[in-house]
Amino acid sequence: MKIKHDTSKKLMIHAVLLTYTLIALFPIWVVIINAFKTRRAIFNDPMALPTSETFSIVGFQEVLLRSQFDVFFSNSMVVTLVSIFFVLLFGAMIAWALTEYKFKGNLVIALLVAMGIMIPIRLGTVSILQLMNDLNLVNTLTSLVLVYIAQGLPLAVYILSEFIRQIPKDLKEAARCDGVSEIKIFFAIILPLIKPAMATVAVFTMIPIWNDLWFPLILAPNEGNQTITLGVQQFIGQFVTDWNSVLAALTLAILPILALYLIFSRQLIRGLTSGAVK
């Protein structure tokens, strides 16, 4: 083996990866450090860290005073959590039924659900808005939850099916011999076994819901019902010249996701790199 050659090669690899890591982090870093500075310091020396002289949280005060960030945040939390809960529950139920039972229409349903992985639900927006109008759900968080359940189900069914298929037959058959009902088999035996897969699905479902602008913009744009993404978009559109507020609003939107990501990144990356979505 060529030891020398290997060392310089390793150095090259680290140099490239480090450079790209800096490219990926720099923009976010600049926004966060400047959110804690006075207006003058933001412009005079954008790259400097806030010091005791330049430190200021006036932007955050403005944001919290002039917008309902707390409301936006809790709206997003409610919408995301409720949607994930139903995507996981209904997704697992559909995945179980489609993999376990043979019945007429099984393949058709499976194909229609699989199509939803590739065909974006956005293309049906015209009719979705009409439907929500007819149901009197426009401007409610319920409309968003319903759309996100429909949006999240296909991938959830796909990933969970792969896992359910790996569950050994003996487990189910033993329970059936004991006269346990199908519904109880699902809740007592299957659900606990696919918990790790459900965590993966939860992460994949959560990100597009939390970050979505399209459906909040169309279905729930009114004061009080905005999600955080729409709220930030509207706030910055209004106060675009107030740099302190803009930077603070961006930072407030970034930090919770950053914290969550660093906590759950292992889970997420394991999901991405395991067989689940290959």
Next chain:
Amino acid sequence: MTKTPAKKPFPWHLLFFLGPGLLIYFSISVYPLLDTLRLGFFTESSDGSLAFAGFTNYSKLLFDAIWSEPFWNATWNNLKFFVIHMLVQNPIGLLLAVLLSSPKLRLSGTYRTLIFMPTMLSVVIIGFVWQLLLSPLWGITENFMWDIGLGDYFDAWLGKESSALITLAFISVWQFVGIPMMLIYAALLSIPDELVDASVVDGANAWQSFFHIKLPLILPTIGMVSILTFVANFNAFELIYTVKGALAGPNYSTDIMGTLFYRTFFGFQLQEGSLTMGAAVATLMFLVILLGVALYLFFFQRRVQRFQL
């Protein structure tokens, strides 16, 4: 496999398992899509009633200058947007994945986590962040370019017709490079070491074993990354809307199908929104995406089976 339905008169358990989820999926995803395809064949009169109109909307969109110019402009821009992603995002993702998968690399997990971070954030946030960074008012990018001796080349890229779309595409590439990186990285890890070792024993150098062993094996993943990029790009909206607004300025130079669909359906400023024309635009977007998916399935047929659940 069980033969449950044979015994029982009605498979209540099936209804229980499939009912709630499919009710939501069919009524809020499948039905609206089909209904949108239907609405594209109607016109709406001022009192809101619909009348069947055949292909009128489509002939307007494709041939009537008032409609067709914006439509072809958006389609063409969208294609450019996609090509930039394919030429920049996916090769960089591939490169990073190959580097990350080099054996016994220290800090590999840290690099991976950090490079993937922008992908997690909302496109809206990323749009605003880059708008600030590229702003001549703040001058961060301008100063940086002077520092590395390229100051003369700085321009207000987002504000110019000739460069706005390309700049936005690069912002999107920057954000989403993590996805091809992760998926290709996973595929590279799943290649058995013996295969690569065998090629080394046979005298292949690093390039040869990459191009002859690894690349053919990760080709299905590259195909999947391509179709994911295609669908995401032809469905994109948020970045353009955040940075350039619904009018996709300057002078519609950043208009893509998503923003065109939004304006056609909801209307914006002087333009009145139209339900049926919006449905027609959505239908054409659907056909474009369908074409992409069909081509993908045709060229990567061995993956088809996995899509049939």
